[in-house]
Amino acid sequence: MTGPAFHRPSEDDTGSRPRADAHLAAREILRRAAAAAARAPSIHNTQPWRFVLGPDWLELHIDRTRRLTVLDPRARQLITSCGCALLNMRVAIAAAGREAVVRRFPDPDRGAVVARVWVGDGPGSGELASLEPVIGERRTNRREYADEPVPDTLITRLRRIAREEQVQLTPVTSPEHRRDISELSAIAEFAEQSDPAYMGELARWTTDDPRRPDGVQAASVPYRGPGGFQHDPIPIRPFDQLGMGWLPAASNSGREQCLLLLSGSDDSPLTWLHTGEALERIWLELTAEAFWASPLTAAIEVAATRDELRRRLGRPGYPQLLLRVGRAPETVPTPRRPLADVLVEEVDSDE
Numbered sequence: 505m506t507g508p509a510f511h512r513p514s515e516d517d518t519g520s521r522p523r524a525d526a527h528l529a530a531r532e533i534l535r536r537a538a539a540a541a542a543r544a545p546s547i548h549n550t551q552p553w554r555f556v557l558g559p560d561w562l563e564l565h566i567d568r569t570r571r572l573t574v575l576d577p578r579a580r581q582l583i584t585s586c587g588c589a590l591l592n593m594r595v596a597i598a599a600a601g602r603e604a605v606v607r608r609f610p611d612p613d614r615g616a617v618v619a620r621v622w623v624g625d626g627p628g629s630g631e632l633a634s635l636e637p638v639i640g641e642r643r644t645n646r647r648e649y650a651d652e653p654v655p656d657t658l659i660t661r662l663r664r665i666a667r668e669e670q671v672q673l674t675p676v677t678s679p680e681h682r683r684d685i686s687e688l689s690a691i692a693e694f695a696e697q698s699d700p701a702y703m704g705e706l707a708r709w710t711t712d713d714p715r716r717p718d719g720v721q722a723a724s725v726p727y728r729g730p731g732g733f734q735h736d737p738i739p740i741r742p743f744d745q746l747g748m749g750w751l752p753a754a755s756n757s758g759r760e761q762c763l764l765l766l767s768g769s770d771d772s773p774l775t776w777l778h779t780g781e782a783l784e785r786i787w788l789e790l791t792a793e794a795f796w797a798s799p800l801t802a803a804i805e806v807a808a809t810r811d812e813l814r815r816r817l818g819r820p821g822y823p824q825l826l827l828r829v830g831r832a833p834e835t836v837p838t839p840r841r842p843l844a845d846v847l848v849e850e851v852d853s854d855e
């Protein structure tokens with residue numbers, strides 16, 4: 505397998521630098537890109553990915569064994585999660601001063617390969633590079649948010665970023681649409697929570713073992729307790745079924761908070777991937793501005809409420825993800841699997 509000719513460093517384009525050094529440098533940048541990708545957010549912290557490092561490329565593969573078969577039968581949120589990982593790769597390559605060259609779904613015969621990435625010769629985007637320091641600071645904060653508006657200038661920037669990532673960002677501001685989201689989220693949560701298979705899957709991906717490297721930690725979820733039901737107008741997912749949640753029970757996830765909706769022009773895997781890239785880029789931008797965020801995806805997971813949401817919002821496109829944004833006290837980071845468990849390095853015969 506080889507990448508496009510213009511990525512392969514040659515003696516000509518590396519000047520006096522020996523070819524092997526340039527080659528190694530690109531490989532080291534890609535190794536760092538994989539480490540950054542492994543920090544990305546993912547649905548239930550499933551980390552449904554595997555990275556394969558070749559001589560001068562890095563591939564992002566789906567790990568189907570980590571798919572949520574009940575919650576996400578079409579793998580929509582799995583691929584959105586992979587999009588988050590891909591964005592982190594692009595940020596890490598930009599932070600090394602180089603341009604990331606990306607082919608999404610590069611090989612129709614290998615559906616598990618979501619993207620192949622090379623280190624290009626051009627300079628990296630300064631805007632992406634500036635996000636690298638906050639990759640490790642970003643997290644899902646499920647606390648109550650302060651009553652402080654997100655500035656319009658920031659929202660305008662995030663809308664532009666979403667467009668650059670091929671999706672649309674819509675701040676949900678009208679009281680009517682906020683009511684719709686609240687109503688449909690409650691219906692969707694009720695439907696999901698009435699399904700023992702959904703609750704079983706959620707319990708399997710929630711843990712109070714701080715050594716477990718995947719799943720959602722009790723330290724990051726509001727206390728709910730056995731049989732408890734959240735009465736928030738826009739409910740937070742009920743991770744805590746055993747009374748292990750460390751965060752205060754009140755998250756006051758309501759209609760007044762800043763709600764951002766990401767939508768795509770269609771409902772294809774490519775759009776799901778772009779949604780993940782947009783989500784992570786927006787999330788990192790918010791982190792850099794000291795805002796927290798937390799996805800609220802129930803109304804978009806249940807087919808009937810998603811269709812109804814689409815109809816009520818009356819906008820073209822397919823809702824992909826809803827994000828609440830605000831200021832709050834910090835929460836602890838959620839662990840990730842070690843890089844050695846997710847990265848396979850192919851031996852380069854040139855080295």
Ligand SMILES: Cc1cc2nc3c(=O)[nH]c(=O)nc-3n(C[C@H](O)[C@H](O)[C@H](O)COP(=O)(O)O)c2cc1C
Binds near residue numbers: 544545547548642645
């Ligand atoms: C596509 C996607 C959907 C998500 N949906 C939800 C959700 O509905 N509720 C929630 O509390 N967290 C949601 N999350 C956040 C994940 O649970 C979180 O990213 C993961 O546990 C890792 O924690 P961290 O974001 O703090 O690093 C979602 C994340 C992604 C990428």
